[in-house]
Amino acid sequence: MRVVIFLVALLFGLPSFAASRCDVNVPTERVDLDNVSLAYQSIGRASDPALLLVMGLGGQLIHWPDEVVVALCQQGFRVIRYDNRDVGLSTWRQAPASANLTFEVLRYKLGLPVAAPYTLTDMAGDALGLMDALQIQQFHVLGASMGGMIAQHLAAMAPQRVESLTLVMTSSGAEGLPAPNAALVQLLSRRSAPNREVAIEQQADLLAALGSPEVRDDRSKLLHQAAVAYDRAFNPEGVKRQIMAILAEPSRVPMLNQLRVPTLVVHGTADPLLPVMHGVHLAAHIQGSQLVLIPGLAHRFQEAFKAPLLAAVLPYLRLHQGDVSRWAQL
Numbered sequence: 001m002r003v004v005i006f007l008v009a010l011l012f013g014l015p016s017f018a019a020s021r022c023d024v025n026v027p028t029e030r031v032d033l034d035n036v037s038l039a040y041q042s043i044g045r046a047s048d049p050a051l052l053l054v055m056g057l058g059g060q061l062i063h064w065p066d067e068v069v070v071a072l073c074q075q076g077f078r079v080i081r082y083d084n085r086d087v088g089l090s091t092w093r094q095a096p097a098s099a100n101l102t103f104e105v106l107r108y109k110l111g112l113p114v115a116a117p118y119t120l121t122d123m124a125g126d127a128l129g130l131m132d133a134l135q136i137q138q139f140h141v142l143g144a145s146m147g148g149m150i151a152q153h154l155a156a157m158a159p160q161r162v163e164s165l166t167l168v169m170t171s172s173g174a175e176g177l178p179a180p181n182a183a184l185v186q187l188l189s190r191r192s193a194p195n196r197e198v199a200i201e202q203q204a205d206l207l208a209a210l211g212s213p214e215v216r217d218d219r220s221k222l223l224h225q226a227a228v229a230y231d232r233a234f235n236p237e238g239v240k241r242q243i244m245a246i247l248a249e250p251s252r253v254p255m256l257n258q259l260r261v262p263t264l265v266v267h268g269t270a271d272p273l274l275p276v277m278h279g280v281h282l283a284a285h286i287q288g289s290q291l292v293l294i295p296g297l298a299h300r301f302q303e304a305f306k307a308p309l310l311a312a313v314l315p316y317l318r319l320h321q322g323d324v325s326r327w328a329q330l
Contacts, residue, residue: 021045022073024066028089033129039089040082040130044073049163049321050136051077054127054154056145056169057246058239060088060229065301071310072142075318080134084150085118085126086238092118101240105189108247116248117241120146124153131161140317142166145274145299146242149173152252155261164320165263166313169271169299171278172285174251178275184209188243192236199234200226212270212298212305256285263289264316266309268297290316 021044028039041061051072053064061081073079083090094117104114127150131139140163143151148170155162171177180188187206193199203226208217263286267279276293283291292312297305 022070022079024069028061030089031130031133033126033133035092035094036085036126036129037091037093038082038085038126038130040080042078042080042134043069044078046078048076048078050131050134050139051079051317052127052131052139052141053079053081054141054143054147054151055081055084056143056147057242058087059084059145059147060232062088062229062232063301065306068301068306068310071314072317075314076321077140077317080130080136080139082127082130083233084123084147084242086241087235088233092238092241101189101243104244104247114244114248116244118245120149120245120249121153121157123150123245124157127151127154128158137161138163138322140164140166140320142168142313142317143170144168144301145170146246149246149249149252152256152259155259155263156255159259159261162261163322164317165259165261166266166316167263167279167282168266168309168313169268169274169279169297170282171274172252172256172282173249174253174281177278177281180274181209181272184272196230199236200230203229207300210273210299211302212268212296212300214270214296215302215304217302253285256282257287259286260288262320264313265289265291266294266312267291268294268299268305270296270298273299 024043026041026043028041031038031040039061055061055063061083064081069079069081085092108114138161141151141154148167151165151167155165187209190202193202200223204219204222207222207225211217265279265283267276269276279293280291283289294305294308294312297308
């Protein structure tokens with residue numbers, strides 16, 4: 001009888017157990033590597049398959065929507081999200097090399113080499129160092145935008161450790177692909193603000209421009225999102241250095257042609273920063289990859305597109321999840 005009572009209690013307690021296991025309000029922790037200190041969160045059980053989330057340009061770990069993180073965790077993943085070097089609560093300890101973003105952008109437009117204080121390969125090394133510090137040998141990777149570019153390098157650096165690769169709204173970096181919307185580029189270049197209020201307004205403008213034309217944004221919500229990010233951390237110089245790392249990057253096509261990691265490419269048909277052909281081209285150069293195009297999706301995790309994104313990503317991750325116990329799946 002005691003066994004029956006125990007099983008009933010366990011089964012009826014599973015929803016609350018899953019909720020506590022996937023609590024996104026876990027403390028932010030820190031790991032020190034050679035020349036960077038990375039802030040991260042680990043959501044889920046240490047025994048579950050690990051899923052590393054790699055954020056894009058200037059993005060912080062909080063820019064992964066909590067409900068998306070919870071949905072991934074409830075699939076039986078240990079979800080790890082972190083701040084890239086130079087943004088959020090992560091730091092880059094090396095003395096910054098003097099660099100002028102305007103000058104480097106001009107060199108880029110003229111087809112000249114761009115000098116960057118560090119590379120996307122260095123940032124992929126940060127991610128690998130984080131997983132080493134957490135003693136995680138095998139893991140899945142989901143990267144968005146610049147995070148997808150970093151994820152490509154990560155998979156090439158450690159193909160034996162990356163179980164699957166999911167690339168969202170990102171690019172191969174090849175020449176000849178459609179350019180970003182000109183007005184959006186102007187907004188991206190605004191990285192100086194005299195005070196908090198102006199910085200928040202500028203970020204809200206950028207978020208609106210990155211959104212889908214099919215969705216009307218609530219300005220007050222955009223301002224709130226921008227304020228939360230600003231109050232957590234504000235490092236425009238770090239974002240400039242990340243931009244230079246992207247500009248200095250050669251085409252990744254030769255590397256992608258050699259990649260043999262199971263890969264899903266997800267892209268939106270309304271992306272103003274990396275138009276849809278970036279996703280199509282990326283998938284075409286990764287052998288065996290799958291491509292999912294989401295109508296209307298732009299370059300942001302907007303509420304209207306969270307369900308389509310999860311519908312694309314979750315089945316693929318489940319397919320490559322590996323051996324997970326029935327209890328973990330529940």
